[in-house]
Amino acid sequence: MxxxxxxxxxxxxxxxxxxxxxxxxxxxxxxxxxxxxxxxxxxxxxxxxxxxxxxxxxxxxxxxxxxxxxxxxxxxxxxxxxxxxxxxxxxxxxxxxxxxxxxxxxxxxxxxxxxxxAAPQHRVTIAVTEKGSGGPVPGVDVRVGMFRGATGEAGIAQIDVPAGRFDVVACKIGYETLSSTIEVAGDIAVHLKAAPASEPEQPYWM
Ligand SMILES: [Zn+2]
Structure with a gap:
């Protein structure tokens, strides 16, 4: 040294x-x-x-x-x-x-x-739409337990997982983070509604 x-x-x-x-x-x-x-x-x-x-x-x-x-x-x-x-x-x-x-x-x-x-056996299809407008939200990072994916242009992510109970977390800058728990025993579809991140109440300007 x-x-x-x-x-x-x-x-x-x-x-x-x-x-x-x-x-x-x-x-x-x-x-x-x-x-x-x-x-x-x-x-x-x-x-x-x-x-x-x-x-x-x-x-x-x-x-x-x-x-x-x-x-x-x-x-x-x-x-x-x-x-x-x-x-x-x-x-x-x-x-x-x-x-x-x-x-x-x-x-x-x-x-x-x-x-x-464990090897994934089932497909979780997660659709993320915007609360209010109902439009698809692309580019959302989605986790199902340890497994990850992201929504595409149609606001949909497909993530393959083994059977079991998983926490689902979806996040994107500008939106509130969403979380829920799902039980996977077969292919399953999940619909999440993303609310734009809350900002101080503002008057609605035309
Ligand atoms: Zn050397």
Whole structure:
């Protein structure tokens, strides 16, 4: 850490491992993707570095090699999108990622927690209309439990979920946040009426 700067070739280079775009949630028994990148504190080109993912039992569930170009906006974060086998059972799991690069580079590890959901079986169709005008409201972020979507031009979002009871939350800037609870046992349609966010009472100007 301290001391004179040295460039001895046998000094190890520190590396760090970044993990992002985690699945939220991952689906039990399916493949999921996650992005991971390795960077050297000296800015070396680490393309080709190997990144492995292991589950809690030490089984390797995914691996890949960092690509030839650093992540946009960074000078030396060499990254790869990893294809990872999610656990068969819903719940929370921990993935340990380990990056190994050639040369003087120390390996880097990182652990992430991933929520695993049961496979979706049913479709929730959410229609959002504006209170008053009755017109469709596009661009509404909708969550059904952990599952997310957004309404399109017709004010409709379709989100696939497993059976169960879910909180539905819909929000868009300029509107009051809507929430309700639904019981999903089959395909279901939900109609939400979005009220423009309340502002101080104003006279209605013609
Ligand atoms: Zn280096």
């Amino acid at each position: 301290s001391g004179p700067e040295q460039t001895a070739p046998d000094l190890p280079h520190d590396t760090s491992l970044a993990v992002w775009d985690l699945p939220s949630p991952a689906i039990a028994g399916r493949r999921a993707t996650v992005k991971a990148g390795i960077a050297c504190s000296s800015g070396c080109n680490l393309s080709g570095a190997r990144i492995d993912v292991h589950n809690e039992t030490g089984q390797r569930t995914g691996s890949g090699e960092a690509g030839s170009a650093p992540w946009p906006g960074t000078t030396s974060l060499y990254w790869v999108e990893l294809d990872v086998a999610a656990p068969d059972m819903p719940g929370e799991c921990a993935w340990t990622l380990r990056a190994t690069a050639s040369g003087p580079h120390a390996p880097a590890t990182s652990m992430v927690r991933v929520v695993v959901a």
